Amino acid sequence: MERRTIGAAALEVGAIGLGCMPMTWAYSTSEQRGEESLRTVHTALDRGMTLLDTADMYGPFTNELLIGRALKERRHDAFVSTKCGLLVGEQHIVANGRPGYVRRACDASLRRLQTDVIDLYQLHRADPEVPVEETWGAMAELVTAGKVRALGFCAVGARADHRSRGKGRGIHEPTIRQLERVQQVFPVSGVQAELSVWSREALGTLLPWCTARGVGFIAAMPLGNGYLSGTLTTGGGFEPDDVRARHPRFTAEMMAANQPVVAGLRRVAERHGGGVTPAQVALAWLLSLGQNVVPVPGTKKERWALENSRAADLVLTPGDMAELGSLPTAKGSWE
DSSP states (O other): OOEEEETTTTEEEESSOEEOGGGTSSSOGGGOOHHHHHHHHHHHHHTTOOEEEOOTTTTTTHHHHHHHHHHHHHGGGOEEEEEESEEEOSSOEEEOOOHHHHHHHHHHHHHHHTOSOEEEEEESSOOTTSOHHHHHHHHHHHHHTTSEEEEEEEOOOTTTTGGGTTTTOOTTHHHHHHHHHHHTTSOOOEEEEEOBTTBOGGGTTHHHHHHHTTOEEEEESTTTTTGGGTOSOTTOOOOTTSGGGGOTTOSHHHHHHTHHHHHHHHHHHHHHOTTOOHHHHHHHHHHTTOTTEEEOOBOSOHHHHHHHHGGGGOOOOHHHHHHHHTSOOOOOTTO
16 A cells, blocks of 8 residues: 655555544444454554554543554554543543643553554644643653654544634634644644545645645544445434434435435446445545545444555546535535
């Protein structure tokens, strides 16, 4: 698989990574099977999908424990990305950016991951009660201590910031202001944010900010929580613990309304033949946006990891890119 670099430190990863969250959290717990997920990780690594994206909050903690089992055998094949800054309670999630907590969280992640160094340590969310420079400074100390190789920053998603729409403000402007502040403390190597054919907000300011500074862009939810694969049944419903059961884009009405997006991906896929899928087209579109873009499609199943990896070999034509660029963005029940 093609290799790409993240940040000024030129950390090398496969062009497509693996989002590990669905293996233990947020999606259909009845389908979560540890051994199958481990096979998926090994298959991804065999295919060159070296970036394994996890977080301490996924589970919480169970995701890192699972990935640690794979890393025990394959540490030199993997690029480990995990996150800190969010605490999961019974009914809520809260940010914690206190320096002492950051240090303890890193040590705990290292133990669960069964490694002595984290390749990319990301701030999941800035704590509104703590100056972001203080949190980032504590993370920078981890680099100096040799526990972390590089630092990353996660942007707040479009859904969380939807109230800013229509008011002349870009949804990523608060994140960019924070990035400018932490950049004065220690270099940002990667920024993670939602970006896909149906969620293109990051194209406005966030991706250009990263590209201009040589910062890697980790494209989260590149397949739109599975919708862009074209495999979800409209109105089929989700398990109560599945995040899509409460997502405004996954009501039966909105899933039907967004079918033109999948139809466009399918048209492009059919032109390429050879079993090319809508998901592969969606990932190839992201790869075409710049050499600093690394999508991390999440899956717990080996067959989807294999399919996703083959997207790195798909070359889209200018006509394909024009058609994909003209697809409608996603409709959601809050819009």
